[in-house]
Amino acid sequence: MLPTGKAFPMTANVRKQARDAPSELEASRSIAPPDGNAGSVDTSRRALLVGGLAAASGAAIIAGVARSQAAPDPMAGHDMSAMPTDPYAAPMPGMAHGNMTTVGVVDHDRNGFDPTTMLTEWETGLTDLLPDGRTLRTFEVAAIDREIEIAPGIFFPAWTFNDRVPGPALRAKEGERLRIIFRNYGSHPHSMHFHGIHSARMDGVPGAGLIGPGEEFIYEFDAKPFGCHLYHCHALPLKRHIHKGMYGLFVIDPDPARHPENAAVAASRVLGSPENARWQELAMVMNAFDTNFDGANEIYAVNTVGQAYMNAPIRIDKSRPVRIYLVNVTEFDPINSLHLHANFFDYYDTGTTLTPTLRTVDLIMQCQAQRGILEFSFAEHEDGMYMFHAHQSEFTELGWVGMFDVRGPEA
Numbered sequence: 001m002l003p004t005g006k007a008f009p010m011t012a013n014v015r016k017q018a019r020d021a022p023s024e025l026e027a028s029r030s031i032a033p034p035d036g037n038a039g040s041v042d043t044s045r046r047a048l049l050v051g052g053l054a055a056a057s058g059a060a061i062i063a064g065v066a067r068s069q070a071a072p073d074p075m076a077g078h079d080m081s082a083m084p085t086d087p088y089a090a091p092m093p094g095m096a097h098g099n100m101t102t103v104g105v106v107d108h109d110r111n112g113f114d115p116t117t118m119l120t121e122w123e124t125g126l127t128d129l130l131p132d133g134r135t136l137r138t139f140e141v142a143a144i145d146r147e148i149e150i151a152p153g154i155f156f157p158a159w160t161f162n163d164r165v166p167g168p169a170l171r172a173k174e175g176e177r178l179r180i181i182f183r184n185y186g187s188h189p190h191s192m193h194f195h196g197i198h199s200a201r202m203d204g205v206p207g208a209g210l211i212g213p214g215e216e217f218i219y220e221f222d223a224k225p226f227g228c229h230l231y232h233c234h235a236l237p238l239k240r241h242i243h244k245g246m247y248g249l250f251v252i253d254p255d256p257a258r259h260p261e262n263a264a265v266a267a268s269r270v271l272g273s274p275e276n277a278r279w280q281e282l283a284m285v286m287n288a289f290d291t292n293f294d295g296a297n298e299i300y301a302v303n304t305v306g307q308a309y310m311n312a313p314i315r316i317d318k319s320r321p322v323r324i325y326l327v328n329v330t331e332f333d334p335i336n337s338l339h340l341h342a343n344f345f346d347y348y349d350t351g352t353t354l355t356p357t358l359r360t361v362d363l364i365m366q367c368q369a370q371r372g373i374l375e376f377s378f379a380e381h382e383d384g385m386y387m388f389h390a391h392q393s394e395f396t397e398l399g400w401v402g403m404f405d406v407r408g409p410e411a
Contacts, residue, residue, distance in 0.1 A: 104152035106305050111148050113164040115301075115308035119282045122251075122271060123168035130177060137172050137223070138179045143186040143233075143246070150299050151306040151399060156289050158245040159186055159233070165304045166285040166329070167231070167248030171271055174226040174255040180219040184211050190241070191217075193234035194250055195369065197224050204234045226254035226269075228325045228351030228371045242368075243290060243331035245304075249283050249371075251325055254354065262354035269323075279323050280316060286328045286336045286366070286390070286400065297332055299399050300390065306399025313385060313403035318378040320409075325351070326364070327371035336400075338374070339363040339391040345376035363391055378406045 108114040125139040141161050148158045148165060161167025172178055184190050189212045193204030198221035201208050211217045233246035254266040267275040287304060288297035299306045316322060328336040339362060346356035347364050351373040358364070364372065378386070389401035 105311060106149045106152055106308070108305075111164075111305075112146075113304075115303040115305045116312050116314070118164075118166075118169070118303045119284070119314065121169065122171040122283070124171050124271070135173070135176045136179060137176050138181065139168075139170055140181045140183075141167065141192065142183045143190040145186045148245075148304070150289050150291075150301065150304060154291060154299065156245075156291060156299075159188070159190070159241065160245050161192075161248055165245035166287065167246070169249040169251065169283045169325075170231070171251045171253065172223040173253045173270065174223055174258060176223045178219075178221055178223050181216065182209070182211070182219060183216045184213055187213055188241075189213070189235050190233050190246065191235055192219060192231050194219070194221075194231045195229040196221070196250070196252070198222075204231075206236075210235055223252045225352050226252045226266075228327065228348075228373050230327045230329065230369060230371055232329065232369075239331050242329060245287075247285070247287075247329040249285060249325060249327055251283075251351075259354060265354045278320055280320050281323045281325065282314070284324055284326045284338075286326070286330055286338070288330045288333065288336075288395075288400075290332060295332055297330070297398070300330070300395040301399050302402065307401060309402025313405040316378060316404045316406045317409050318381060318383070318406050321375060321377045321379075324374040325371075326366070326374060328366035328368055330368060333392075333395075335365050335367050335392075336395065337363060337365045337391045339389055340374075340376065341387040342381070343376055343378065343386065345374045348373040348375075378404070381406060383407045383411065 123139065125137045128136045128138070130136050142163075144160050144163050146158060146160055146163060147155050148160075150156050158165050170180075180192060180194075182192050189210055191204035191210040193209075194202075198219075202219045202221050203209065204219070209217045209219060229250040229252065231248055231250045233241040235241045253270045256263040256266040256270065259266045264275065267273050268279060270276055271281075284302045285304075286300075286302055288301065289299045290296060291298045301308065326338060330336045341362075344360045344362045347358040347361060348355075349357040349370075349372045351371070356375075357372075364374070366372070383406060386404045386406055387401065388404065389396045
Protein backbone atom coordinates (compact mmCIF):
# COMPACT_ATOMS: atom_id res chain seq x y z
CA MET A 1 0.00 0.00 0.00
CA LEU A 2 1.43 3.37 -0.97
CA PRO A 3 1.24 6.18 1.60
CA THR A 4 -1.37 8.89 1.05
CA GLY A 5 0.79 11.41 2.88
CA LYS A 6 2.97 11.26 5.95
CA ALA A 7 4.75 13.86 7.99
CA PHE A 8 8.51 14.06 8.19
CA PRO A 9 10.76 16.32 10.26
CA MET A 10 11.70 19.62 8.66
CA THR A 11 15.32 20.63 9.09
CA ALA A 12 16.31 23.78 10.96
CA ASN A 13 17.59 25.27 7.71
CA VAL A 14 14.25 24.71 5.96
CA ARG A 15 12.39 26.25 8.92
CA LYS A 16 14.70 29.27 8.77
CA GLN A 17 14.14 29.67 5.01
CA ALA A 18 10.38 29.66 5.52
CA ARG A 19 10.62 32.12 8.45
CA ASP A 20 12.97 34.54 6.68
CA ALA A 21 11.31 34.45 3.25
CA PRO A 22 10.06 37.90 2.17
CA SER A 23 6.41 38.44 1.46
CA GLU A 24 5.33 38.20 -2.18
CA LEU A 25 4.87 41.96 -2.48
CA GLU A 26 8.20 42.71 -0.77
CA ALA A 27 10.07 40.23 -2.93
CA SER A 28 8.45 41.38 -6.15
CA ARG A 29 9.77 44.89 -5.45
CA SER A 30 13.20 43.79 -4.19
CA ILE A 31 15.11 45.50 -6.96
CA ALA A 32 18.84 46.19 -6.86
CA PRO A 33 20.01 49.17 -8.97
CA PRO A 34 23.53 49.14 -10.48
CA ASP A 35 24.99 50.90 -7.43
CA GLY A 36 23.73 48.11 -5.18
CA ASN A 37 21.16 50.22 -3.32
CA ALA A 38 17.76 48.59 -3.19
CA GLY A 39 14.75 50.63 -4.21
CA SER A 40 11.11 50.31 -5.16
CA VAL A 41 10.30 50.82 -8.81
CA ASP A 42 7.45 50.31 -11.23
CA THR A 43 7.82 46.81 -12.72
CA SER A 44 4.48 46.80 -14.49
CA ARG A 45 4.19 45.30 -17.97
CA ARG A 46 3.68 48.75 -19.53
CA ALA A 47 6.64 50.29 -17.70
CA LEU A 48 8.91 47.48 -18.83
CA LEU A 49 7.78 47.85 -22.43
CA VAL A 50 8.15 51.62 -22.44
CA GLY A 51 11.49 51.69 -20.65
CA GLY A 52 12.93 48.40 -21.82
CA LEU A 53 13.08 45.07 -19.96
CA ALA A 54 15.58 46.08 -17.32
CA ALA A 55 15.39 49.86 -17.55
CA ALA A 56 12.34 49.81 -15.32
CA SER A 57 14.24 47.97 -12.60
CA GLY A 58 17.13 50.40 -12.62
CA ALA A 59 19.45 47.40 -12.67
CA ALA A 60 19.82 46.67 -16.36
CA ILE A 61 18.97 48.89 -19.29
CA ILE A 62 18.35 47.35 -22.67
CA ALA A 63 21.76 47.88 -24.17
CA GLY A 64 20.53 48.97 -27.57
CA VAL A 65 18.35 51.74 -26.09
CA ALA A 66 21.39 53.40 -24.62
CA ARG A 67 23.53 52.69 -27.67
CA SER A 68 20.97 53.98 -30.17
CA GLN A 69 20.76 57.29 -28.27
CA ALA A 70 24.52 57.66 -28.03
CA ALA A 71 25.57 56.67 -31.53
CA PRO A 72 24.30 57.33 -35.06
CA ASP A 73 22.64 54.54 -36.98
CA PRO A 74 25.36 52.98 -39.23
CA MET A 75 22.64 51.97 -41.70
CA ALA A 76 21.76 55.62 -42.43
CA GLY A 77 22.08 56.40 -46.13
CA HIS A 78 22.35 52.66 -46.85
CA ASP A 79 26.11 52.82 -46.33
CA MET A 80 27.04 49.16 -45.75
CA SER A 81 30.78 49.75 -45.44
CA ALA A 82 30.59 49.70 -41.66
CA MET A 83 29.10 46.21 -41.59
CA PRO A 84 31.34 43.64 -39.81
CA THR A 85 32.50 40.67 -41.83
CA ASP A 86 33.15 38.51 -38.77
CA PRO A 87 29.91 36.63 -37.94
CA TYR A 88 30.96 36.59 -34.26
CA ALA A 89 31.65 40.33 -34.04
CA ALA A 90 29.72 42.29 -31.43
CA PRO A 91 26.34 43.57 -32.70
CA MET A 92 26.48 47.07 -34.11
CA PRO A 93 24.70 50.05 -32.49
CA GLY A 94 21.18 50.47 -33.75
CA MET A 95 20.89 46.93 -35.16
CA ALA A 96 18.02 44.73 -34.01
CA HIS A 97 20.08 41.93 -32.52
CA GLY A 98 22.25 44.39 -30.61
CA ASN A 99 19.19 46.04 -29.11
CA MET A 100 18.05 42.82 -27.44
CA THR A 101 20.65 42.36 -24.73
CA THR A 102 20.67 43.60 -21.14
CA VAL A 103 23.22 45.56 -19.19
CA GLY A 104 24.21 43.43 -16.23
CA VAL A 105 23.80 39.69 -15.78
CA VAL A 106 21.81 37.40 -13.55
CA ASP A 107 23.79 35.76 -10.75
CA HIS A 108 23.26 32.11 -11.68
CA ASP A 109 25.35 30.93 -8.72
CA ARG A 110 23.00 32.74 -6.37
CA ASN A 111 20.02 31.26 -8.18
CA GLY A 112 21.50 27.77 -7.91
CA PHE A 113 20.69 27.01 -11.56
CA ASP A 114 21.91 28.21 -14.96
CA PRO A 115 19.66 28.36 -18.06
CA THR A 116 22.57 27.14 -20.22
CA THR A 117 23.19 23.98 -18.20
CA MET A 118 19.42 23.43 -17.92
CA LEU A 119 19.30 22.84 -21.66
CA THR A 120 21.10 19.51 -21.36
CA GLU A 121 20.57 18.65 -17.70
CA TRP A 122 18.38 15.53 -17.62
CA GLU A 123 17.39 13.98 -14.29
CA THR A 124 17.37 10.20 -14.78
CA GLY A 125 17.02 9.14 -11.13
CA LEU A 126 18.22 5.82 -9.73
CA THR A 127 17.41 2.43 -11.24
CA ASP A 128 16.81 -1.04 -9.83
CA LEU A 129 15.54 -4.33 -11.24
CA LEU A 130 12.03 -5.52 -10.42
CA PRO A 131 11.18 -9.25 -10.00
CA ASP A 132 9.42 -9.24 -13.37
CA GLY A 133 12.63 -8.05 -15.07
CA ARG A 134 11.47 -4.49 -15.65
CA THR A 135 13.40 -1.42 -14.56
CA LEU A 136 12.25 0.53 -11.51
CA ARG A 137 13.33 4.16 -11.85
CA THR A 138 13.14 6.33 -8.72
CA PHE A 139 13.18 10.13 -8.53
CA GLU A 140 13.26 12.34 -5.45
CA VAL A 141 11.59 15.74 -5.71
CA ALA A 142 11.06 18.40 -3.05
CA ALA A 143 8.91 21.54 -2.95
CA ILE A 144 10.97 24.48 -1.67
CA ASP A 145 10.18 28.21 -1.35
CA ARG A 146 12.95 30.50 -2.54
CA GLU A 147 13.65 33.84 -4.17
CA ILE A 148 15.10 33.72 -7.70
CA GLU A 149 16.51 36.36 -10.05
CA ILE A 150 14.62 36.34 -13.36
CA ALA A 151 16.35 39.31 -15.04
CA PRO A 152 19.27 41.47 -13.91
CA GLY A 153 18.19 42.96 -10.59
CA ILE A 154 14.61 41.64 -10.75
CA PHE A 155 13.74 39.05 -8.10
CA PHE A 156 10.71 36.79 -7.78
CA PRO A 157 9.39 34.82 -4.74
CA ALA A 158 9.16 31.39 -6.34
CA TRP A 159 7.78 28.03 -5.26
CA THR A 160 10.12 25.47 -6.76
CA PHE A 161 10.67 21.78 -7.37
CA ASN A 162 14.21 20.90 -6.24
CA ASP A 163 15.26 24.53 -5.77
CA ARG A 164 14.93 25.53 -9.45
CA VAL A 165 12.46 26.90 -11.98
CA PRO A 166 11.56 25.01 -14.06
CA GLY A 167 11.88 21.89 -11.92
CA PRO A 168 14.20 19.05 -12.93
CA ALA A 169 13.69 17.63 -16.43
CA LEU A 170 12.71 14.05 -15.55
CA ARG A 171 13.56 11.43 -18.17
CA ALA A 172 12.64 7.75 -18.32
CA LYS A 173 12.02 5.00 -20.87
CA GLU A 174 8.74 3.60 -22.09
CA GLY A 175 7.57 0.60 -20.06
CA GLU A 176 9.62 1.29 -16.94
CA ARG A 177 8.03 1.46 -13.50
CA LEU A 178 8.40 4.97 -12.09
CA ARG A 179 8.51 5.93 -8.43
CA ILE A 180 8.59 9.61 -7.47
CA ILE A 181 9.20 10.37 -3.81
CA PHE A 182 7.75 13.84 -3.23
CA ARG A 183 8.45 15.86 -0.07
CA ASN A 184 6.92 19.23 0.73
CA TYR A 185 9.40 21.61 2.39
CA GLY A 186 7.34 24.61 1.30
CA SER A 187 4.89 26.81 3.17
CA HIS A 188 1.76 25.75 1.23
CA PRO A 189 0.10 22.47 0.20
CA HIS A 190 1.58 21.10 -3.04
CA SER A 191 1.40 18.10 -5.35
CA MET A 192 2.84 16.67 -8.56
CA HIS A 193 0.39 16.08 -11.40
CA PHE A 194 1.94 14.16 -14.31
CA HIS A 195 0.64 14.42 -17.85
CA GLY A 196 0.62 10.74 -18.75
CA ILE A 197 -1.31 7.59 -17.90
CA HIS A 198 -1.76 6.55 -14.27
CA SER A 199 -4.40 5.60 -11.71
CA ALA A 200 -6.69 8.14 -10.04
CA ARG A 201 -4.78 7.60 -6.77
CA MET A 202 -1.65 9.00 -8.43
CA ASP A 203 -3.23 12.07 -10.05
CA GLY A 204 -1.79 14.77 -7.79
CA VAL A 205 -5.15 16.41 -7.08
CA PRO A 206 -6.82 16.92 -3.68
CA GLY A 207 -7.23 13.50 -2.08
CA ALA A 208 -4.73 11.88 -4.43
CA GLY A 209 -1.24 13.10 -3.66
CA LEU A 210 -1.82 16.67 -2.48
CA ILE A 211 0.19 17.09 0.73
CA GLY A 212 0.73 19.79 3.32
CA PRO A 213 4.01 21.30 4.52
CA GLY A 214 6.21 18.69 6.16
CA GLU A 215 4.52 15.72 4.45
CA GLU A 216 5.63 13.12 1.92
CA PHE A 217 3.86 11.20 -0.84
CA ILE A 218 5.05 8.48 -3.22
CA TYR A 219 3.70 8.46 -6.77
CA GLU A 220 4.09 5.19 -8.67
CA PHE A 221 3.00 4.29 -12.20
CA ASP A 222 4.25 2.90 -15.52
CA ALA A 223 6.07 5.16 -17.98
CA LYS A 224 3.60 5.59 -20.84
CA PRO A 225 2.97 6.84 -23.42
CA PHE A 226 6.36 7.83 -24.79
CA GLY A 227 6.67 11.51 -25.64
CA CYS A 228 7.35 15.01 -24.40
CA HIS A 229 5.22 15.60 -21.32
CA LEU A 230 5.20 17.78 -18.23
CA TYR A 231 4.37 17.77 -14.54
CA HIS A 232 3.09 20.58 -12.34
CA CYS A 233 1.52 21.28 -8.99
CA HIS A 234 -2.28 20.88 -9.00
CA ALA A 235 -3.08 22.61 -5.72
CA LEU A 236 -5.63 25.44 -5.72
CA PRO A 237 -5.59 28.18 -6.81
CA LEU A 238 -4.04 26.35 -9.75
CA LYS A 239 -2.90 29.40 -11.71
CA ARG A 240 -1.01 30.71 -8.68
CA HIS A 241 0.87 27.47 -8.03
CA ILE A 242 1.85 27.11 -11.69
CA HIS A 243 2.77 30.76 -12.13
CA LYS A 244 4.98 30.66 -9.03
CA GLY A 245 7.23 28.07 -10.70
CA MET A 246 5.91 24.60 -9.91
CA TYR A 247 6.35 22.77 -13.23
CA GLY A 248 8.90 20.84 -15.25
CA LEU A 249 9.55 18.65 -18.28
CA PHE A 250 8.73 14.94 -18.15
CA VAL A 251 10.16 13.01 -21.11
CA ILE A 252 9.53 9.32 -21.80
CA ASP A 253 11.82 7.84 -24.46
CA PRO A 254 10.26 5.26 -26.80
CA ASP A 255 11.31 1.61 -26.51
CA PRO A 256 12.55 0.67 -30.01
CA ALA A 257 11.52 -2.96 -29.48
CA ARG A 258 7.88 -1.82 -29.22
CA HIS A 259 8.07 0.12 -32.49
CA PRO A 260 9.77 -2.13 -35.05
CA GLU A 261 8.35 -0.12 -37.96
CA ASN A 262 10.26 2.97 -36.73
CA ALA A 263 12.95 1.34 -34.60
CA ALA A 264 15.76 3.57 -35.87
CA VAL A 265 13.84 6.76 -35.13
CA ALA A 266 12.85 5.44 -31.70
CA ALA A 267 16.46 4.51 -30.92
CA SER A 268 17.58 8.05 -31.76
CA ARG A 269 15.38 9.35 -28.92
CA VAL A 270 16.73 6.97 -26.26
CA LEU A 271 19.06 8.96 -24.06
CA GLY A 272 22.54 7.41 -23.99
CA SER A 273 22.10 5.22 -27.08
CA PRO A 274 24.64 5.38 -29.96
CA GLU A 275 21.87 6.64 -32.25
CA ASN A 276 21.01 9.39 -29.76
CA ALA A 277 24.63 10.54 -29.39
CA ARG A 278 24.66 12.30 -32.76
CA TRP A 279 21.78 14.57 -31.75
CA GLN A 280 22.05 17.86 -29.89
CA GLU A 281 19.07 17.69 -27.54
CA LEU A 282 17.79 20.74 -25.69
CA ALA A 283 15.17 21.06 -22.94
CA MET A 284 13.19 24.31 -23.24
CA VAL A 285 10.36 25.45 -21.00
CA MET A 286 8.57 28.63 -22.06
CA ASN A 287 7.53 30.55 -18.94
CA ALA A 288 6.75 34.05 -17.68
CA PHE A 289 6.50 36.01 -14.44
CA ASP A 290 4.01 38.52 -13.04
CA THR A 291 6.39 40.54 -10.87
CA ASN A 292 3.79 42.83 -9.30
CA PHE A 293 0.91 40.30 -9.06
CA ASP A 294 -1.55 42.26 -11.18
CA GLY A 295 -2.48 39.30 -13.37
CA ALA A 296 -0.22 40.26 -16.30
CA ASN A 297 3.31 39.04 -16.95
CA GLU A 298 6.25 41.45 -17.01
CA ILE A 299 9.09 39.02 -17.84
CA TYR A 300 8.99 36.28 -20.50
CA ALA A 301 11.68 33.66 -20.98
CA VAL A 302 12.76 30.18 -21.88
CA ASN A 303 14.04 28.42 -18.78
CA THR A 304 13.19 31.35 -16.49
CA VAL A 305 15.84 34.04 -17.10
CA GLY A 306 14.82 36.76 -19.55
CA GLN A 307 17.21 37.12 -22.51
CA ALA A 308 19.49 34.45 -21.08
CA TYR A 309 20.31 33.08 -24.54
CA MET A 310 21.01 36.54 -25.93
CA ASN A 311 23.64 37.10 -23.27
CA ALA A 312 24.94 33.53 -23.65
CA PRO A 313 23.99 32.21 -27.12
CA ILE A 314 23.45 28.45 -27.42
CA ARG A 315 26.40 26.80 -29.13
CA ILE A 316 25.29 24.56 -32.02
CA ASP A 317 27.56 22.20 -33.97
CA LYS A 318 26.12 22.46 -37.47
CA SER A 319 27.36 18.98 -38.39
CA ARG A 320 24.83 17.46 -35.95
CA PRO A 321 21.01 17.71 -36.00
CA VAL A 322 19.12 19.53 -33.25
CA ARG A 323 16.16 18.23 -31.24
CA ILE A 324 14.25 20.51 -28.85
CA TYR A 325 11.83 19.25 -26.21
CA LEU A 326 9.52 22.27 -25.87
CA VAL A 327 6.71 22.88 -23.38
CA ASN A 328 4.66 25.99 -22.64
CA VAL A 329 3.68 26.71 -19.04
CA THR A 330 3.05 30.44 -19.39
CA GLU A 331 0.23 31.61 -17.12
CA PHE A 332 -2.11 34.59 -17.84
CA ASP A 333 -1.54 34.45 -21.64
CA PRO A 334 -3.61 32.03 -23.77
CA ILE A 335 -0.79 31.02 -26.13
CA ASN A 336 2.97 31.19 -26.56
CA SER A 337 5.10 30.42 -29.59
CA LEU A 338 8.56 29.69 -30.96
CA HIS A 339 9.82 31.07 -34.26
CA LEU A 340 13.15 29.95 -35.73
CA HIS A 341 14.97 32.42 -37.98
CA ALA A 342 16.43 31.42 -41.34
CA ASN A 343 15.46 27.76 -40.97
CA PHE A 344 12.55 25.31 -40.79
CA PHE A 345 11.82 22.33 -38.55
CA ASP A 346 9.68 19.20 -38.31
CA TYR A 347 7.32 19.12 -35.32
CA TYR A 348 5.98 16.18 -33.30
CA ASP A 349 2.96 17.37 -31.31
CA THR A 350 3.19 15.95 -27.76
CA GLY A 351 6.08 13.79 -29.02
CA THR A 352 3.86 10.70 -29.03
CA THR A 353 4.51 9.82 -32.67
CA LEU A 354 7.67 8.81 -34.52
CA THR A 355 6.63 10.63 -37.68
CA PRO A 356 6.16 14.42 -37.74
CA THR A 357 2.72 15.91 -37.24
CA LEU A 358 3.93 19.06 -39.04
CA ARG A 359 6.69 19.22 -41.63
CA THR A 360 8.86 22.14 -42.72
CA VAL A 361 7.50 24.93 -40.53
CA ASP A 362 9.32 27.83 -38.88
CA LEU A 363 6.81 28.67 -36.14
CA ILE A 364 4.79 26.66 -33.65
CA MET A 365 2.09 27.88 -31.24
CA GLN A 366 1.28 26.19 -27.94
CA CYS A 367 -1.42 26.78 -25.35
CA GLN A 368 -0.53 26.22 -21.70
CA ALA A 369 0.66 22.63 -21.08
CA GLN A 370 0.92 21.93 -24.80
CA ARG A 371 4.28 20.52 -25.78
CA GLY A 372 6.16 18.86 -28.58
CA ILE A 373 9.47 18.00 -30.21
CA LEU A 374 11.22 20.12 -32.84
CA GLU A 375 13.88 18.65 -35.15
CA PHE A 376 16.06 20.65 -37.55
CA SER A 377 19.58 21.06 -38.91
CA PHE A 378 21.98 23.87 -39.76
CA ALA A 379 24.16 21.59 -41.93
CA GLU A 380 23.79 23.75 -45.05
CA HIS A 381 23.99 27.13 -43.29
CA GLU A 382 26.97 29.43 -43.03
CA ASP A 383 28.41 30.05 -39.59
CA GLY A 384 26.73 32.79 -37.61
CA MET A 385 24.19 33.86 -35.02
CA TYR A 386 20.63 32.69 -35.69
CA MET A 387 17.77 34.09 -33.65
CA PHE A 388 14.77 32.29 -32.13
CA HIS A 389 11.97 33.95 -30.19
CA ALA A 390 8.27 34.15 -29.44
CA HIS A 391 6.32 35.63 -32.33
CA GLN A 392 4.17 37.63 -29.98
CA SER A 393 6.35 40.73 -30.33
CA GLU A 394 5.58 41.90 -26.80
CA PHE A 395 6.93 38.62 -25.38
CA THR A 396 10.13 39.08 -27.38
CA GLU A 397 10.65 42.62 -26.11
CA LEU A 398 10.08 41.43 -22.54
CA GLY A 399 12.73 38.71 -22.60
CA TRP A 400 11.67 35.68 -24.69
CA VAL A 401 14.43 35.81 -27.31
CA GLY A 402 17.72 34.01 -27.86
CA MET A 403 20.46 33.12 -30.33
CA PHE A 404 21.95 29.93 -31.71
CA ASP A 405 25.71 30.32 -32.19
CA VAL A 406 26.11 28.02 -35.21
CA ARG A 407 29.58 26.83 -36.19
CA GLY A 408 31.32 23.82 -37.65
CA PRO A 409 32.75 21.19 -35.30
CA GLU A 410 36.27 22.52 -35.77
CA ALA A 411 35.40 26.12 -34.82
